[in-house]
Amino acid sequence: MTGRRYDFPVREVAAAFVAVGGGASYQRAALRARAAAGRELLEGSWGGNTVAEWLDALAPVVLADQAETSWPETLVLDSTRFMVENIRTGTQTLAFNVLGPTAIPPAAKAVPGCGR
Numbered sequence: 001m002t003g004r005r006y007d008f009p010v011r012e013v014a015a016a017f018v019a020v021g022g023g024a025s026y027q028r029a030a031l032r033a034r035a036a037a038g039r040e041l042l043e044g045s046w047g048g049n050t051v052a053e054w055l056d057a058l059a060p061v062v063l064a065d066q067a068e069t070s071w072p073e074t075l076v077l078d079s080t081r082f083m084v085e086n087i088r089t090g091t092q093t094l095a096f097n098v099l100g101p102t103a104i105p106p107a108a109k110a111v112p113g114c115g116r
Helices: 010-021 026-036 045-062
Strands: 074-085 092-104
Touching (some): 010 026, 026 045
Antiparallel strands (some): 074 092
């Protein structure tokens, strides 16, 4: 099933979302979708734009049932630093940080060692 004037079946869009959710890159998921739909395979690193655009357009609809409706009682934030080493000088510098939030709803049981 596809929408009128749309080139990819809903099944292929859903399969691409599942592939990305399972760890595939946008580019790999797009290549799979294009191959399954009998479309020309695109070369280059920009081939993943198809899946990125699907996600941008459809994620609000797909995720609407999972959306939070209120703030949690507790929000725990943590971060991880990713360092890179200069092989010439042997020095390390910060490449980037990743911030990881975790929400704890009011009805959640206490987590040992978490101060709750």
